[in-house]
Amino acid sequence: METDSSNFSRFKKDASFDYLYPQHIKELSPMHWTPVDVAKKAAYFLAVPHARVLDIGSGVGKFCITAGAHFPKTQFIGVEQRKALCKYAEMAKNEMKLDNVSFIYGNLTDLDYNDYDHFYFYNAFYENIEPGSRIDYAVRTSFELYERYSRFVYAMLDAKKPGTRLVTYHARETQVPASYALVDNSYSKVLKMWIKK
Numbered sequence: 001m002e003t004d005s006s007n008f009s010r011f012k013k014d015a016s017f018d019y020l021y022p023q024h025i026k027e028l029s030p031m032h033w034t035p036v037d038v039a040k041k042a043a044y045f046l047a048v049p050h051a052r053v054l055d056i057g058s059g060v061g062k063f064c065i066t067a068g069a070h071f072p073k074t075q076f077i078g079v080e081q082r083k084a085l086c087k088y089a090e091m092a093k094n095e096m097k098l099d100n101v102s103f104i105y106g107n108l109t110d111l112d113y114n115d116y117d118h119f120y121f122y123n124a125f126y127e128n129i130e131p132g133s134r135i136d137y138a139v140r141t142s143f144e145l146y147e148r149y150s151r152f153v154y155a156m157l158d159a160k161k162p163g164t165r166l167v168t169y170h171a172r173e174t175q176v177p178a179s180y181a182l183v184d185n186s187y188s189k190v191l192k193m194w195i196k197k
């Protein structure tokens, strides 16, 4: 757990956490960033000591920062395709002084997945099929990209070794390979925890 009690109070309410960001980022929070209670529950499941957990599409870093502050023995890494969001994530991480959290600016298709043990996935591709849920116009969206990214993540997860942990939030069950067993289903069945068989 964190040593700085002023940091700890950040994780009591979403509004306190979102205060780390400028106004236009705060306004995106209810629809696009993981609520702190959900992030804590997901992190508890994923935080195997000395493991490396990847947030697939990390936005402004809300999941990784919440998780990293509560579980200092685990590394939390985010990959994010929007440079501006990645910059806000870095700023928030520095403000919280977390050395077990890092962010990669880039496309998730360019990573070496041998580097990661467990995964968090908050339906990162939805804006490709629902234009009303667009974060901004910094990247191209399309049905084709939704299919391509979903297929990529599915194949990557399917290739991981037994025991790999996965948390999905607002994702479709068809995005998770049948090789993963559902072990927990909460928050009106939108937060799911899986372990590879």
Ligand SMILES: C[S@@+](CC[C@H](N)C(=O)[O-])C[C@H]1O[C@@H](n2cnc3c(N)ncnc32)[C@H](O)[C@@H]1O
Binding pocket: 031, 032, 033, 034, 055, 056, 057, 058, 059, 060, 061, 062, 063, 079, 080, 081, 082, 085, 106, 107, 108, 109, 122, 123, 124, 125, 135, 149
């Ligand atoms: C719903 S937000 C979730 C943010 C963060 N995981 C959280 O829970 O607070 C999904 C993020 O995934 C990013 N994303 C979508 N497709 C991506 C891709 N192909 N590569 C990297 N990031 C991607 C989006 O830019 C967006 O910031």
